[in-house]
Amino acid sequence: MKIRDIALIGILSATITAGKLVLSFIPNIEIVTLLFIAYTIVFGYKKVLLISVVFTTTEIFIYGFATWLLVYYIIWPILIIITELLKRRVKSEYGYAIIGAIFGYTFGIFFSVVESFFYGAAYGWAYWVRGLLFDLIHGTSNFIIVLVLLKPILDILNRLKKTYYRT
Numbered sequence: 001m002k003i004r005d006i007a008l009i010g011i012l013s014a015t016i017t018a019g020k021l022v023l024s025f026i027p028n029i030e031i032v033t034l035l036f037i038a039y040t041i042v043f044g045y046k047k048v049l050l051i052s053v054v055f056t057t058t059e060i061f062i063y064g065f066a067t068w069l070l071v072y073y074i075i076w077p078i079l080i081i082i083t084e085l086l087k088r089r090v091k092s093e094y095g096y097a098i099i100g101a102i103f104g105y106t107f108g109i110f111f112s113v114v115e116s117f118f119y120g121a122a123y124g125w126a127y128w129v130r131g132l133l134f135d136l137i138h139g140t141s142n143f144i145i146v147l148v149l150l151k152p153i154l155d156i157l158n159r160l161k162k163t164y165y166r167t
Contacts, residue, residue, distance in 0.1 A: 008165060009047060012039055013054035017062075028138035033100045034146050034153070036076060037083050041096075042157040045084035052076035071114050079103055097147040104139030108132070 012035075019031040032055075040048045056072040082099060090096055108131040116124025 004165060005047065008043070009050050009054060012043075012048075013051045013058065016051065016055045017058050020059075021062075028104075028134045029141045029145075030138075031145060031149070032076075033079065033103055033142050034149055036079050037096050037100065037146060038150060038153045038157060040080050040083040041087055041154060042161055045080050048080050049077055052080060067114055067118050068111065071111050075107070075110050093147055093150040096150055097143045100142035100146040101139045104142035105135050107138055108135040 016032055016035050019035060023029050023031060036048060036052065039051060053073070056069060056076065059072060060069055079099075082103075083096070086095070086099065090099070108128050111131075112124040112128035114124075115127045
């Protein structure tokens with residue numbers, strides 16, 4: 001791995017962390033999904049998988065160690081791999097907005113499954129039901145955010161990659 005790759009991973013991880021922190025006062029409105037999708041499209045899944053590990057590890061330092069971190073180490077790579085697998089087929093921001101929406105709507109399900117392993121099926125079920133409204137907000141906001149911001153972010157990232165990050 002080259003120094004510029006390490007610097008890129010650090011900078012992009014920091015932007016995801018900063019983006020999450022800036023919007024943390026609004027429940028389940030975030031740009032993390034948008035950024036992971038955009039970064040995967042522009043830089044490919046290998047670098048972005050490393051970014052997800054750095055981001056999740058940083059989250060542990062900020063919020064502490066708990067069962068949610070297991071989901072973060074799984075769920076972000078799933079989004080990255082889905083984006084990578086579909087990026088040749090999806091040609092518009094609408095397709096990525098749908099991916100972001102589905103991801104947001106199912107976010108709580110992933111957490112409830114992991115919580116079930118630790119605290120039992122009844123707890124996992126209650127966890128999911130209790131968070132349904134948040135999942136609806138999450139999925140809908142992901143759809144809107146990706147639909148509105150993906151194209152401008154991709155334009156900026158592609159320009160920056162062409163100018164400063166020659167592979």
